[in-house]
Amino acid sequence: MELLDAIKSRRSVRAYKPDQVPEEVLTELLDIVRWAPSATNTQPWEFFVLTGKVLTDLNHATVAKIREDMKPNPDIDLFEKPPKGHYAKRQQKFFKQILGIIEPEEGKDKMQNWFEMSVGNYGAPARIVIVADKSAPGWFAFDIGIVTQTIALAAQEYGLGTCILGDAAAYPDEVRRIANIPESKQIIIGIAIGYPDWDHPLNSLRTGREPVEELVTWCGVAEE
Numbered sequence: 001m002e003l004l005d006a007i008k009s010r011r012s013v014r015a016y017k018p019d020q021v022p023e024e025v026l027t028e029l030l031d032i033v034r035w036a037p038s039a040t041n042t043q044p045w046e047f048f049v050l051t052g053k054v055l056t057d058l059n060h061a062t063v064a065k066i067r068e069d070m071k072p073n074p075d076i077d078l079f080e081k082p083p084k085g086h087y088a089k090r091q092q093k094f095f096k097q098i099l100g101i102i103e104p105e106e107g108k109d110k111m112q113n114w115f116e117m118s119v120g121n122y123g124a125p126a127r128i129v130i131v132a133d134k135s136a137p138g139w140f141a142f143d144i145g146i147v148t149q150t151i152a153l154a155a156q157e158y159g160l161g162t163c164i165l166g167d168a169a170a171y172p173d174e175v176r177r178i179a180n181i182p183e184s185k186q187i188i189i190g191i192a193i194g195y196p197d198w199d200h201p202l203n204s205l206r207t208g209r210e211p212v213e214e215l216v217t218w219c220g221v222a223e224e
């Protein structure tokens with residue numbers, strides 16, 4: 001796939017086929033994405049690949065936390081600053097889109113159902129959890145953002161879909177306990193990964209973007 005096509009056609013995949021992703025494929029993917037840039041080449045990322053019983057146990061444990069009404073307690077400040085102003089408008093638009101597609105299970109509201117699907121990895125057979133050591137230097141979250149998008153883009157070359165999951169960092173103690181991740185590691189983000197079920201209604205969601213003219217200010221353009 002051409003790079004520009006990969007950038008433009010990538011979208012979050014929220015329904016997957018049950019097929020496992022071969023370990024060699026995930027290994028090759030992670031071998032490629034480690035070429036992502038990072039501040040002063042500190043490479044502050046480590047990958048834990050969760051599949052099988054570990055992933056199922058984590059999904060169940062996290063859904064249980066939500067049902068106990070347990071407040072998210074992420075390692076880094078991810079949920080504390082809700083969007084305001086035009087950010088809130090964009091978020092509302094997205095919520096309306098996704099909640100318009102979700103068919104909630106009996107007795108559940110759509111928001112709760114969505115959160116449960118999200119922490120449940122949307123049924124994907126694997127999740128890449130990206131962690132940073134607690135001693136990681138200042139730019140680490142930025143660097144992990146870059147490697148996260150690199151995974152999402154490169155995955156497409158293997159016919160794989162992804163959904164970046166901030167929700168996967170909501171209950172880090174559960175992630176560490178179940179995936180046996182040392183206390184010294186901060187859970188930054190999760191990425192659901194697997195073969196997309198393109199026929200599923202959840203994968204019909206198409207988000208938009210603001211027009212480029214509204215985002216760009218030209219400074220010091222040379223006169224003709």
Ligand SMILES: Cc1cc2nc3c(=O)[nH]c(=O)nc-3n(C[C@H](O)[C@H](O)[C@H](O)COP(=O)(O)O)c2cc1C
Pocket residue numbers: 010011012013014094118163164165166167168207
């Ligand atoms: C940092 C980050 C966290 C995200 N967390 C979630 C999540 O927990 N659950 C989810 O369904 N999507 C999550 N997403 C996906 C976004 O909702 C999605 O990227 C956005 O709506 C744009 O849609 P697109 O990826 O299809 O282009 C996250 C994306 C990013 C970059």
